[in-house]
Amino acid sequence: MSLLDPLILQLDQALRTLFVPAPTKRPMPGETLPEPELTEPERRHAAALMRIDHVGEVCAQALYAGQAFTAASSAVREALKRAAWEETEHLNWTERRIEELGGRKSLLNPLWYAGAWAIGAIAGKLGDPVSLGFVAETERQVEAHLEGHLRQLPAADQRSQRIVDQMKADEIAHAQMAISLGAAELPIFAKGAMKLAAKVMTTTAYWI
Template sequence: HAGEIMAQALYTGQATGTDDPELREQLQRARTEEEDHLRWCEARLRELDSRPSLLAPLWYGAGWSMGFLAARRGRASNLGLVVAVENQVEEHLNSHLDELPADDDRSRAIVAQMRDDEVGHAAKAEELGAEKLPMPIRLAMGVFSKVLTRGALWI
């Protein structure tokens, strides 16, 4: 759920920050899918008598800021952020699939569909001309990803 909060914010920041109408439209389509993911996660959390992270506003602000800053660096960097984030998300969702109980078909279906959508977002960004982000940025994203995934579990 926390990742989906951040993903929709990321795409919103990217769409807000770009001057490219074609790219803005693509980012808004991806954001719509992320909103679907968020609704699925919220519903599943309710079904499991759980709750979202209390840090959701922080995740939203961080995602929006990252997206906006990437967009201001230009189209290739903006798309590069999509690829880098979605690759991390794919890996994270695969780990969820490995850890989910084999008989939790509902959660497995949700996570698998989300993963497939994220793979599609990365592929589309590569098709549109994504550049690989510099190593320091990718490393910082990895650290932040760990903070997000662990922080969402406890708070």
């Protein structure tokens, strides 16, 4: 392989994440349930929440890719790649649900991907324990964020709720994976910075 080959592969993965429908092995949770009768404000709100969740999965793909790119050990690199594959199912589910609700994906997805990839690559450079600690903390924060969306979604929208509920279960499993591989506990200031960045992303993605 030439020195450019790894970068070309990274670009290919980015383009696939952003512009190609993601694959899924599992059926979309709740797809057998009837489409609920929602008011127009409820439908717009549900679509916006699912757009946020889709952005989160775009960022997850980028983070895992960046971390795997700079990971020190092959075992950690492969674990990150496996987690990324599982996250592609979330991309599939959220994108399909957005379409069902008549919404659209975030216009800023390329920006979200680029920023998240850079953060992941930096985390990977800090060493596998720190990188895995970043995964564990990210997944804990995402779990809390998804729990909040379960409370905010319209009560009648069981289809969206089933998707979010399964995503939450998968994020918990990914956090446990990182811990089992030796994740370090991140300092308080790092956790706070991650929460602030997530707040900016979620607030922006609700509208754009």
